[in-house]
Every structure is written in C-alpha cells, then in structure tokens.
Amino acid sequence: MSIPLTEKYRPRSVSEVIGNKEAVSSFLEWMKSWEAGKPIKKSAFLVGPPGVGKTSLVIAYAKEHGYDLIEVNASDRRGAEQIKAIIAEASKQSTLAGTRKRIILVDEVDGAYGSEATGGINTLASIIPRTNIPIVLVANDPWDPRLAVLRNMSLLIKFSHIRQNEIMSHLRKISEKEGVKVSDELLKFIASRSNGDLRSAINDLQLFLTADQRIVEQLKNVVSTRDRTKSVFEALAEIFGATTAISGRNVTMNLDVDLDTLFTWIIDNLPNQIKDPQALFESYEFLALADLHYSRANRLQRWDYIKYAIPLLGSGPGIVKSKTSDKGGRFEFPSKIRFMQETREKREKIKSILRKLAMKSKMSQRKAATEMMPFIRAILGSGKTDIAKYYELDNEEIAIASIGDNLLPHVMDENSLTKDKEKVESVKTSQRPRKRKT
Incomplete structure (x- = not known):
C-alpha cells in the first residue's frame, strides 16, 4: 500500500465525487454554459472546508471530458508576473471550439499573501473578463477582503462538510477494494472523527489498514485527540x-x-x-x-x-x-x-533596518528603535546619506528611515511578543503546569 489511498481512489469521473450534489450540479451547469458558448460567468469560485472534493471535482471533470488541465497553486507565492506567464497566455491560446480544450485551475487562492499575492489577485482579476477558457478558483476561506474582486466576478459555488454516512460508505468501498475487512464499528469511528473531511478520513483508514492489529486501540486514541485544524x-x-x-x-x-x-x-x-x-x-x-x-x-x-x-x-x-x-x-x-496584512512588506523593511542598526551599533533592536532611529532619520532627512552606506541600507530602507514611520510601534510589539507566543502555543498544546525545581 505504497500509494496514498487519497490519490489511488481520487475520483476519475464526476459521478465518483462524494457528497455536495448541489455544488456539483452548479459546476456542471457552469461548464455547460461554457460549452454552449455563453458562459454564466467567466470564472467559478469553489469555496468550502478542506477535504470535501473541490479540487477533485475539477480534475475528474477534466479527465472525463477530455480537457487539458492547467494547474497553479496560489499559495506558493506566485507573483503577478508568474501568474501572467502561466495563465494569461493559456487563457488566450485556445477556445472550447479549438482542437485542445483547456481548464485553468487556481488552487488555494486564499493561501496567497504579501505584495506578491496582491499583484497575483489583481492579475487574475484582469485576466478573467478576457479569458477564452474556463477559469476555476478554489479556496477554503474566500472572505478575505483582498478576494472581494474575484468573488464579485465569479460564480460562487459553496461546498459543505460531507455527511458521516457518505464518508462511512466510501471508506467501506475502499477497504473492500483493498481486500481488507474492516468492522462497521471502526468505519463509523473514523467517519465520526473526520469532521466531514473525506481526505482526512481516507488517510485515517490507511493508517488503520497498515497498522498492526495489536495497536488499533492505541491508534484510536491518537485519532481521537489529534488536532483538526479549523478555519x-x-x-x-x-x-x-x-x-x-x-x-x-x-x-x-x-x-x-x-x-x-x-x-x-x-x-x-x-x-x-x-x-x-x-x-x-x-x-x-x-x-x-x-x-x-x-x-x-x-x-x-x-x-x-x-x-x-x-x-x-x-x-x-x-x-x-x-x-x-x-x-x-x-x-x-x-x-x-x-x-497588518496590507503593511506586511513595509514592516519587514523596518525590521531589516533595525537588525542592521542593532548589529552595527552593538545594541538591541529595541534600543536601535528608540535611540538610533531618530538620529538616523535626522541625518538622512538633512540629505546626508553616507551613514546609510555604513549601515548597509538599501534605497527603499533609506526612504523609510529618512522620513520615519508610524509602523515602528507595531514592529516593536511584534518583536517583543514573538518569544511569548511560542511559549503560549506550547502550553496550549500540553496544558500542563511547569514543574518547579526543588
């Protein structure tokens, strides 16, 4: 069982997609409108929790209907130019009446961040109205304000958690195909712990199928207590x-x-x-x-x-x-x-300035912020830039340091909280009081 069961049993046709029949039907109607030459909207936005078949539906449809699928994952920090290079040309090269049918799939749209993400979103927004082929956007949380422009121009198709009985039935079919008899009790246990996430349930099934039967009860404890990340x-x-x-x-x-x-x-x-x-x-x-x-x-x-x-x-x-x-x-x-999202890039620049000041001046970053930054700002503001060379500041850092910035307090708060947050997260996980030394 070297192949992950999630891949081995990924739907090969739309009929194999589990659950969310209304969402599937909406997607099919949208594709029919494209094939009729009158798309309802140029892009579809598939939204919902992880593991419910959003991406699998698009892949299955493409395979079943003979489409070439062009996939881009937005969370790998593709900037505007990269998205343009991959998607813009593909969206113009062929129409559905051409010899090669295509679908563009942009996955994890909500996973992108920073200035590159903003550029990528703006590029997508400019491509979609002009595209000659279907563009499908996929996200878990589509309500980020940055995505409003994509939501407004797309057909929003909502997916929900998959029902427990549907998950249980699918797990039974997989175990039968694998030639392993699994009790209904165990299948129900896995399905009930999946929180409607079919991918998670299949992964858990593979865990039980490959485990020594003597440790099944221990695995149940692991599955029961394991964190399921929520949006x-x-x-x-x-x-x-x-x-x-x-x-x-x-x-x-x-x-x-x-x-x-x-x-x-x-x-x-x-x-x-x-x-x-x-x-x-x-x-x-x-x-x-x-x-x-x-x-x-x-x-x-x-x-x-x-x-x-x-x-x-x-x-x-x-x-x-x-x-x-x-x-x-x-x-x-x-x-x-x-x-904080909108100012992320600028705050990173301020952090870079403080690191350089602190290293060269042999002081903490907090001291650099309170004692050195006003001094540097006054010198650079007077037009003298030699000091910038000593601290190895680039042009963008010089521009920020010379006029000052009201983001500095936010940066200092971030720096002071980083270590505390790490400790807090470890306590959230363990919830055990620290033992005092005797």
Missing part, C-alpha cells in the same frame, strides 16, 4: 455557538492561530453577533477576564495560567448569546489584521 470562520461559528465551557475550550485548543489573533477576531465580530446591550456587556466581561489571565501569564512568565483564559475566551460569548434571541450576522475580517 477561523468555522471556529468563530463554534465559539459563538458554544453552550458549555468544555466545548468552547476544545474549539480554542484545535485552532491553528495564536491567542492574540483569536482575541482580535472575537472582539471585532462581537457587536455583529450580540445586539442586546446587557448581553454585550456580559460578553465583554468574559473577554476582559480572559485577557486578565492571559496578561498575567505574560507578565509573570507563568504559562500554565493560560488554561484559565482559554475557556473564558472560547465559550463566554457563546454562553451569553445562547440566552438571547440574537441570531448574529456574517463574520467579518478584523480591521487590525487587514491593516
């Missing part, structure tokens, strides 16, 4: 839907973002989810208590205190909301995180 939007839905401290804690523990970021998401979305003034006040009280424990953990370097913050953060808003009639609105991308 922030999924986690927010569970946090604001939590009714017990345990459920809220579990959501928080399985989320692959740091607590500072999670605080930002919850606080920014709280007024949209809870309208009742008294309930909103109570929710902020929960978050204030969580922040109190979190701040104390940072201040005293007692990372075991994090365990008191996590349940308050993960369940407080949900418990309060459950006592109201508020249904809540759509989750929004926090303005602070959007700001």
